[in-house]
Amino acid sequence: MQVYLPIAEVSVDAFLLLGLGGLVGFLGGLFGVGGGFLMTPALIVIGIPPAVAVASGANQIVASSISGAVSQWRKGNVDVTMGIVLLAAGILGTGAGVALFRLLQRAGQIDLVVQLSYVVLLGIVGTMMGIESGRAVLRRRRGPRPPGRLHQHFWVHRWPLRMRFRRSKLYISAIPPAAIGFLVGVLTAIMGIGGGFIMVPAMIYLFGMPTLTVVGTSQFQIVFVTAATTLLLAATTHTVDVVLAILLIVGGVIGTQIGTRMGQLLRGEYLRGLLAAMVLAMAIKLAWDLVAAPLDLFSIAVGK
């Protein structure tokens, strides 16, 4: 069934979008990630203009991340102070990202920058996750290790502007969380991702936050940054397509529930290993597209 997307101005099969939302939701639920890094490139591949794909993708992530955020909030796993620092910087980052997106679009380099960002980010995250899950599998075979310190002390603990993050039992500089929040905001606006796969490792390895508050706080942050991005893009570039978003959301919420249930049946480190393989495959595909000779050297952009 063909449906005309009023903002994207293309006609797409509604079942294709429902299926895509369902598949990304399923993978998201299975691996405990938002799935934006899969959704945006997939939408561009099926012919949605990149600006609309990013904006509608951000709108869809609000739906896919809210239930997790609400349940984390109820369990008291959200470090509100940390969340607010990340969020304030994140909204500034979103504003900068929107400006950067338009600048790059006018220069004709947006596709290149988005693609390169994906290759670099997915490459790094996939490799890190692969190594980590490999180690976890080995560790499990060798047996448990004695517990160590609460967290390691890094350089971030010595920077100025120190703040107390009660819930995470941290007393660290506010600069690194603000920088990470800003970066995630920029990436949300350019790549249409929630940014969980950058924030979670940063919180664990850079700030030394306890894992429990990491998950809760990052989900809290994702809901609000993607909501802010949707609002900002709807108000400035008018690129949020609600028909597209609704179809993705309907498919997505169903897929997420199925994925979450499946995920409980599999062991964490194997899941992360699988996700790492998928992320790396995506990075390699995008890298190949950059270096392989294009079918047509020329492309056109029709102005309004």
Next chain:
Amino acid sequence: MTPRRRALAALALLAAAALLAPGARAQQVIADLSRHLVAITTGFAGAEVLLFGAVDGEGDVIVTVRGPEGDVVVRRKSQVNGMWINTQSVTFGAVPGYYAVASTKPIEEIVTPPVAEREQIGAGRLRLEPERNIPPETVAQFRLALLRNMERNGLFQARTATIRFLGQRLFRADIVFPANVPTGLYTVNVYLVKGGQVVSAATTPLSVSKIGLSAEIFDFAQNRGFSYGVIAVAFAGFAGWAASRLFQRG
């Protein structure tokens, strides 16, 4: 008789009457469309519009359809450090967003090249000018790339569609619009050709616009972006939350 055929017959009668009427001698070709509005609704997946008309006497007929004009940026990639990157661009002004041509015989057989050139008959003869001064060989290369890309998108019809004569005077042709057709005002030009020259011409307008829900969504998004965003976020938040509650119970 299908409704379309009935309409065709009725309009053909009118056409014939107009041609036979005294004082209408100068008008040697007349044409009209089965509808003057292509409505893009939520279920839109392309459309077909029937063009019909009548000629006075012998001759061939050519029809061109031009969409609303706008700027088109053509970019060329080249290899930089192993990657294919957009390095060169040429902007063409006043490029029609849609172009199609139909005729009774191949264009080259019925009009002389200067006439085809002057009337811009055929996508390859569209006058496309770059906005800045650029060497002619570069322009030629980018112009061909523009035509090729527009054809690939289905917005420039590569092939000349066939106009069929029904008897001596009546003719008809189908104009096909793909799903990605731009909105705006279109011009349909009908030419009567004799001995390589255009002897008569008629123009009829056609509008392509969003109608109903898709138009309302588009207008709302354009005119009240912030409220639109609030609704989009509220819906997403509610849907996500409601779904998780629903599945917890079930």
